[in-house]
Amino acid sequence: MDTLSPALKSLSSKVQALELTPDGVRLLDQTALPNEVRYLTIRTAGEMADAIITMLVRGAPAIGIAGAYGVVLSARESQQKGLPFAEFKQQLLADVDRLSKTRPTAVNLFWALNAMQAVIDEPTDSSAKLLERLTAKSLQIHQDDWKACQAMGQHGATLVPKGAGIITHCNAGALATGGYGTALGVIRSAFANDPTIKVYADETRPRLQGARLTTWELVEDGIPVTLVSDNMSGSLMRDGKIQFVVVGADRITANGDTANKIGTYNLAIIAQAHQVPFYVAAPLSTIDLSLTTGQEIPIEERDASEISTINDELICAKGVDFYNPSFDVTPASYIAGIITEKGIARPPFQESLAKLFEA
Amino acid sequence: MDTLSPALKSLSSKVQALELTPDGVRLLDQTALPNEVRYLTIRTAGEMADAIITMLVRGAPAIGIAGAYGVVLSARESQQKGLPFAEFKQQLLADVDRLSKTRPTAVNLFWALNAMQAVIDEPTDSSAKLLERLTAKSLQIHQDDWKACQAMGQHGATLVPKGAGIITHCNAGALATGGYGTALGVIRSAFANDPTIKVYADETRPRLQGARLTTWELVEDGIPVTLVSDNMSGSLMRDGKIQFVVVGADRITANGDTANKIGTYNLAIIAQAHQVPFYVAAPLSTIDLSLTTGQEIPIEERDASEISTINDELICAKGVDFYNPSFDVTPASYIAGIITEKGIARPPFQESLAKLFEA
Numbered sequence: 001m002d003t004l005s006p007a008l009k010s011l012s013s014k015v016q017a018l019e020l021t022p023d024g025v026r027l028l029d030q031t032a033l034p035n036e037v038r039y040l041t042i043r044t045a046g047e048m049a050d051a052i053i054t055m056l057v058r059g060a061p062a063i064g065i066a067g068a069y070g071v072v073l074s075a076r077e078s079q080q081k082g083l084p085f086a087e088f089k090q091q092l093l094a095d096v097d098r099l100s101k102t103r104p105t106a107v108n109l110f111w112a113l114n115a116m117q118a119v120i121d122e123p124t125d126s127s128a129k130l131l132e133r134l135t136a137k138s139l140q141i142h143q144d145d146w147k148a149c150q151a152m153g154q155h156g157a158t159l160v161p162k163g164a165g166i167i168t169h170c171n172a173g174a175l176a177t178g179g180y181g182t183a184l185g186v187i188r189s190a191f192a193n194d195p196t197i198k199v200y201a202d203e204t205r206p207r208l209q210g211a212r213l214t215t216w217e218l219v220e221d222g223i224p225v226t227l228v229s230d231n232m233s234g235s236l237m238r239d240g241k242i243q244f245v246v247v248g249a250d251r252i253t254a255n256g257d258t259a260n261k262i263g264t265y266n267l268a269i270i271a272q273a274h275q276v277p278f279y280v281a282a283p284l285s286t287i288d289l290s291l292t293t294g295q296e297i298p299i300e301e302r303d304a305s306e307i308s309t310i311n312d313e314l315i316c317a318k319g320v321d322f323y324n325p326s327f328d329v330t331p332a333s334y335i336a337g338i339i340t341e342k343g344i345a346r347p348p349f350q351e352s353l354a355k356l357f358e359a
Numbered sequence: 360m361d362t363l364s365p366a367l368k369s370l371s372s373k374v375q376a377l378e379l380t381p382d383g384v385r386l387l388d389q390t391a392l393p394n395e396v397r398y399l400t401i402r403t404a405g406e407m408a409d410a411i412i413t414m415l416v417r418g419a420p421a422i423g424i425a426g427a428y429g430v431v432l433s434a435r436e437s438q439q440k441g442l443p444f445a446e447f448k449q450q451l452l453a454d455v456d457r458l459s460k461t462r463p464t465a466v467n468l469f470w471a472l473n474a475m476q477a478v479i480d481e482p483t484d485s486s487a488k489l490l491e492r493l494t495a496k497s498l499q500i501h502q503d504d505w506k507a508c509q510a511m512g513q514h515g516a517t518l519v520p521k522g523a524g525i526i527t528h529c530n531a532g533a534l535a536t537g538g539y540g541t542a543l544g545v546i547r548s549a550f551a552n553d554p555t556i557k558v559y560a561d562e563t564r565p566r567l568q569g570a571r572l573t574t575w576e577l578v579e580d581g582i583p584v585t586l587v588s589d590n591m592s593g594s595l596m597r598d599g600k601i602q603f604v605v606v607g608a609d610r611i612t613a614n615g616d617t618a619n620k621i622g623t624y625n626l627a628i629i630a631q632a633h634q635v636p637f638y639v640a641a642p643l644s645t646i647d648l649s650l651t652t653g654q655e656i657p658i659e660e661r662d663a664s665e666i667s668t669i670n671d672e673l674i675c676a677k678g679v680d681f682y683n684p685s686f687d688v689t690p691a692s693y694i695a696g697i698i699t700e701k702g703i704a705r706p707p708f709q710e711s712l713a714k715l716f717e718a
Contacts, residue, residue: 034674215676226682229666230564231590231622232687262594263593265594269629307586307588316393316574316575322586322587328594328597
């Protein structure tokens with residue numbers, strides 16, 4: 001029960017960010033890529049919280065799965081210690097709380113932890129039974145995300161013009177999800193249909209996830225990719241090289257406003273100025289109908305060192321101020337459609353997104 | 360005669376990119392900043408050509424001055440070798456040609472080399488006299504640029520709203536000119552009038568001139584500066600933090616289209632989407648009335664290693680393709696005004712730019 005079904009695995013990318021194993025959670029260390037392919041075993045909920053904070057694992061859906069697995073690790077830990085059931089449950093709640101405080105913007109984490117919380121809240125009489133149910137739920141979250149990405153890929157690929165130049169930002173790929181990817185899932189499916197598409201990856205400063213992660217996972221899967229600096233999108237579009245933009249999302253509000261990696265908003269504006277359609281690919285777990293507009297989304301500000309240094313070398317003068325929001329919000333008016341596992345939502349999103357949840 | 364007047368020096372920034380000395384050209388090595396402040400002495404025209412290609416010296420006006428000084432170095436070299444006058448002139452022409460082939464986009468280089476060529480073409484009867492005239496012309500080009508930057512600063516400062524947030528791209532500062540700077544000259548003058556302005560510097564991938572150079576020279580001169588990634592401008596503007604954009608230029612065509620560092624076009628689009636005025640600051644030597652529109656400007660494409668590595672470490676997968684245009688063209692329609700030493704040209708630029716040359 002601790003592994004995904006072989007059928008699902010065969011459908012996916014070669015790349016897998018995380019996997020629940022009998023020893024813990026096997027995590028591909030995303031801070032070491034592309035120069036080193038290193039797997040770590042995360043054994044406790046506390047280690048998982050740190051792995052999320054330090055971005056060993058990142059990407060909204062993957063963080064959700066990691067959070068769910070973190071709760072399983074908490075249960076395993078307490079069981080090994082032989083904690084009485086009351087303490088076992090108390091520790092679970094403490095670890096859910098701890099995991100929920102790792103990163104504020106991506107809603108998938110809270111969505112997954114809520115799902116795990118619901119399992120904890122069900123009546124159970126033994127630690128063993130609860131651990132079994134939590135394990136099953138976490139694997140289901142992972143498998144559902146995987147299937148959702150496959151479905152997004154199929155829906156999204158229908159939108160891509162023949163031979164299109166496609167640009168994406170950050171990494172919304174197998175590395176950012178349970179496998180296959182959201183934006184890169186669309187690109188994978190499009191490439192399977194039409195290998196003449198041309199993929200451009202924004203390097204995505206400050207952490208360079210586009211350069212470090214997206215190019216790596218596409219090369220692993222044999223999909224040709226051109227790396228560009230974030231500030232080249234205007235030049236590319238003006239030269240007619242881009243016909244389609246697709247990005248992931250960390251949180252989408254009821255009106256369609258979308259928080260995603262810093263620079264997504266810039267890319268959306270550049271796309272609109274060139275009449276290039278801008279799509280967001282995200283599972284329903286990324287959509288937060290409890291928030292009305294993007295202004296309500298908490299935006300994480302990360303450490304200045306992400307901007308001031310690269311590979312531990314200072315790249316600016318001492319005495320400089322910094323501003324390092326990790327995400328920005330793209331207003332719904334820039335978005336041509338939101339590609340989900342249940343189909344493509346079109347503007348006005350207020351209605352189309354709500355409808356997806358009814359179906 | 361080999362140095363700038365003390366009066367001009369006192370007006371300027373502490374930072375000086377290049378200076379003609381009896382030994383050669385004293386060059387601040389801009390590839391070593393900000394971690395090392397290292398001066399080199401360039402002694403031959405060939406060394407100067409290499410210094411321009413490898414960007415030890417960069418910035419459109421500074422490249423023009425460096426080119427002019429390179430011609431002086433050619434004359435000094437030939438004089439030291441005791442070449443007969445005919446060979447002396449022949450070598451000058453060969454070196455002018457060599458210097459002209461270093462970088463294609465910034466027109467100031469060709470403008471300065473044309474001015475030096477005109478001196479070579481004047482009737483002269485001795486190497487000594489020609490060397491003297493070339494030296495005088497090169498120093499005049501440097502001093503004129505310095506004065507032009509001061510004038511641009513004064514004109515441009517009148518445009519900056521009280522307490523404005525100002526964003527700039529790349530480095531159009533003292534380091535990029537004969538001193539004081541074009542865009543940073545406007546910022547220096549604005550700051551002298553109103554120290555409550557807030558300056559934001561785009562880091563400017565791939566070569567990070569904003570991070571490495573702009574923050575350094577502003578900190579040297581005591582002007583507070585906040586460093587941001589190139590892809591944060593949308594977020595900053597949406598938050599109401601930016602009221603004014605000013606950038607330099609590498610070449611401006613008769614209709615006002617402006618080639619400048621890659622990412623300038625992105626910034627212009629982002630500014631227009633937020634109704635923030637976007638200004639270009641450049642001396643007349645940057646304006647190329649021989650070209651009708653920006654489509655005619657040759658855009659330099661530089662080595663892929665600028666994108667694939669940072670501090671010699673690979674930041675992407677092996678087997679990736681690259682696209683590395685060093686400049687982009689911002690159409691005139693995005694530009695609120697072009698700040699020159701003769702005043703501010705407003706749209707339609709076809710007329711206003713032509714008028715500047717008549718005055």
